[in-house]
Amino acid sequence: MNTDLKNSIYLLGPTITYRRNSEIFGESEAADYFYKVISGSVRAYKTLSDGRRQIGGFYIPGDVFGLEFTEYHAFSAEAIRDTKLIILKRATMNALAGSNVSIPQQLLTLASTELRRAHNHALLLIKSAQERMAEFLLEMVERAAEGNIIELPMMRQDIADYLGLSIETVSRILRSLEAATAIKILTYRRILLQNPAALRSLTSH
């Protein structure tokens, strides 16, 4: 049997397609399943009682999400656009964990990846708007780009809710980065990183 969880997960469950903006699971629902993105993309978010929304992360093909190791989900998840996922029952995983020693180790690895992501996200939120935007673009060029052209699956409101900014600030900073010839906004969803070094110089680590 294939013991590489992240790669073999597709052997373990069925595929389901979600329409743009449809809910995959809701916050505080039973976390009976977790998911691997095949195509499309997903936002995980929390909503406050007054309507404010924080997006905790975006998931693109290859990413695993919903693994919160708790009985109930800490986030809601929605398809940003039409999205295909492979679904795996947590109970199935737990059964496998009994017979395959490497599974718990791999779950810990996935957990530590999520933990690092969450810590970096928190760190992002204390930075200036420009730093947040630059960091976001550099993250996206690593994850969702062909060459230096980022294909953004999400709209400005999603970016704003991920970065803890208003939609107007996101727009203004993108335009100011364009004015500084760091990027070029080809369409709303396609951004060319003309000068990644310039973006990097705007971040601090």
Place this chain on the structure above:
Amino acid sequence: MNTDLKNSIYLLGPTITYRRNSEIFGESEAADYFYKVISGSVRAYKTLSDGRRQIGGFYIPGDVFGLEFTEYHAFSAEAIRDTKLIILKRATMNALAGSNVSIPQQLLTLASTELRRAHNHALLLIKSAQERMAEFLLEMVERAAEGNIIELPMMRQDIADYLGLSIETVSRILRSLEAATAIKILTYRRILLQNPAALRSLTSH
């Protein structure tokens, strides 16, 4: 053998005492050990190149920290005041994990606790200064209080760096909460929660 990791960890390693403000480990140091607080308290933080600091969490007696499930620490950790810790080698834990099936499960539980803490911290950082402060006080009254009197181990600068605020804002909001008779600042480090319900009404979930 006792299989309750969180409670039995003290059986497994020696005790070490750290002086006030001394470093326990540094960011990106090898994560060979993890720790349980016996007395005193600890701050875990990241520092940006320009000197800004973010405190990711405070640890008080009973808490386990340094468990990042990665080769290198993601945070630095310092004793806030004179602090006694029990130290456990990660290698020891890994050896135990081979012979005791419940250990990996317990590590996952600790990981999920840290994950939830990190997510809540990120959510905190998009809220208003007053909301952050109210939430912090309510968290502390659960963790480090006798009755309704909070004993703060940390100074204002630590609170500021945890909440993503300036020290002046922390001070101003504490004083405004006192003016509103929600709290009473007995000394800089001792705060009476006169009206927890008033604080709760300032938060949103």
Place this chain on the structure above:
DNA sequence: CGTGATCTTGAGGGAATTCAATGTCGGTGG
């Protein structure tokens, strides 16, 4: 090609920061 959703831009306002001065606490030595 029209229509609604999404995005941009401008003007004004507000929350939190920075800078600067003052106040308070806690420990130490006289």
Place this chain on the structure above:
DNA sequence: CCACCGACATTGAATTCCCTCAAGATCACG
């Protein structure tokens, strides 16, 4: 025991960054 000193905290004034509100531009899609 108390007065002093340095560290820590508070307060005020001015500023800055980002938000909100409002209007206009652009895009996607039927």
